[in-house]
Amino acid sequence: MSEDKTKAVKALQGVKGMNDMLPTDAPLWDMFESAARSMLRAYGYQQIRTPIVEHTQLFVRGIGEVTDIVEKEMYSFTDSLNGENLTLRPEGTAAAVRSTIEHNLLYDGPKRLWYIGPMFRHERPQRGRYRQFHQLGAEALGFAGPDVDAEIILMCQRLWDDLGLTNVRLELNSLGQAHERAAHREQLIKYLEGFQDILDEDSKRRLYTNPLRVLDTKNPALQEMAANAPKLIDFLGEESLAHFEGVQRILLANNIPFKINPRLVRGLDYYNLTVFEWITDKLGAQGTIAGGGRYDPLIQQMGGKPAPACGWAMGIERIIELIREENLVPDTQGCDVYMVHQGELANQQAMIAAERLRDAGLDVVLHATPDGKSGSFKSQMKRADASGASFAVIIGDDEIAAGTVQVKQLRGGNVAEGGQQTTVPAEQVVEFIIDAMVDEIEGDDEQ
CATH class of the missing domain: 3.30.930.10 (Bira Bifunctional Protein; Domain 2)
Incomplete structure (x- = not known):
């Protein structure tokens, strides 16, 4: 019995000169x-x-x-x-x-x-x-x-x-206007005809159809000729x-x-x-x-x-x-909140909290992995920090039992002091994060 061999499929590429816009752009x-x-x-x-x-x-x-x-x-x-x-x-x-x-x-x-x-x-x-x-x-x-x-x-x-x-x-x-260009065109063609020996193929092709374009030539050998040609403004x-x-x-x-x-x-x-x-x-x-x-x-x-x-x-x-x-590339702004969770009930609560935060106008990323497993809190916090989020909301078994969440500030004034992590009643997480963001903005304005 012959063994089936999987043939390698060649990856397709985009059409030359038609480019993708990637997330980094x-x-x-x-x-x-x-x-x-x-x-x-x-x-x-x-x-x-x-x-x-x-x-x-x-x-x-x-x-x-x-x-x-x-x-x-x-x-x-x-x-x-x-x-x-x-x-x-x-x-x-x-x-x-x-x-x-x-x-x-x-x-x-x-x-x-x-x-x-x-x-x-x-x-x-x-x-x-x-x-x-x-x-x-x-x-x-x-x-x-x-x-x-x-x-x-x-x-x-x-x-x-x-x-x-x-x-x-x-x-x-x-x-x-058209009649002024026509008078100029007549004189321009006469002028250009005197340079047929140095005109390139593009210029020869345009000589009688679109002679104005001959003056827009990028050919270095034709620059002096173009500079001395009759000027339209004079007509x-x-x-x-x-x-x-x-x-x-x-x-x-x-x-x-x-x-x-x-x-x-x-x-x-x-x-x-x-x-x-x-x-x-x-x-x-x-x-x-x-x-x-x-x-x-x-x-x-x-x-x-x-x-x-x-x-x-x-x-x-x-x-x-x-x-x-000119080095004017904007700073990539991360999300407002990254949801960290562990356990089935915590995942459900995290999704509920994330939707409430989004209802309030905040950008929220819910932690997820390719294998569907949440991973350790430590690995999730690394992802939260890499996301550029201002806050991490952390939910585990202890938080589910107590009806609370942990809110950790990832960026802003308190980060220099090792960050600030606060226990917040689950139903108050939206108000807490919005108040913290307002305080941070007001603190920046005072500086």
Whole structure:
């Protein structure tokens, strides 16, 4: 009789460039999301959620057919059930605008909207750039003035301040209006045609389709050529210049430093007038952590009634990398109470006490082990201390018989004196721990 052999099963791994968020990373994400939600609430923005999958045509029309995103980076597929061409969203603005048009959100006036979630682009994974990445975005729809352009920039500055980020700088430019870009485009193409012998393949491909993007080249051999190219700002008319100057005046009045970068463009076709980027030198080549600007043509371009719009998006992974670089990682806060117990009746009482503590708003961890056995009090107390809990509630046979619990302070003022352990009637444990926490906070305030 042949012996059965168990075949080793190879463990599956995640898709390259699509990363897990592990429990050790959660405090950073919580810190960012909490600061972002607070900031957006302060400016009157309302959340919108759109599907991860949209019709491919939405991004072809909204982003532009001759862009890197549409040409090379989108995850697109044909639905096998109905033949629809679908795409995992590569950015959030087009979907937010589609939803605004579809649900007629601008019927009763302008809207300030925000979104957060995963986006997908088939890029070469590197630090701060992934195939599934997460964006926070804000869209101000129906506002035409430079005041709202300035406001969305001020929002970013407030978020950096709230997070404690200091190594971030602002660059500004204006793309003017379509007819101004057309005049500049004509002169720019003529200029670039004189450098065909040194243009790289990307630049040659963009020369006649999106020549502005040639100026955004990262190729060191093309920097001097790009620096001397005709500047779009020299082609702007009075209205575009007045709008740009209005943005600058508000930023200066609010003590927001910035640099005008005439080579700054956006990778998407729908932008006009103000464009901006927030940049850091702490993340190497992936220095842009947020970018945006005005995109007045997009709503009409996507089938809605003409309406002005502006907004921004920021890559959350890059900002979290920057938080790490600047050593702003928050202390991991443990639970409030760790329940230590031994014996069947003690386990039941511990669960009852834990639920009462949670009803009072406290975070409670109940001791448990892989084998279902409670283990010694000594081993449990080690777990309690490692959990970061402020208090341990201890229940054993003696406590069950007496109708009491032991409460031991694990952190705070009394710990320096070897900790404080108190016998407390079981029905009073909630009040006792809350009073002890209040006393500790008040003692800290007095210091």
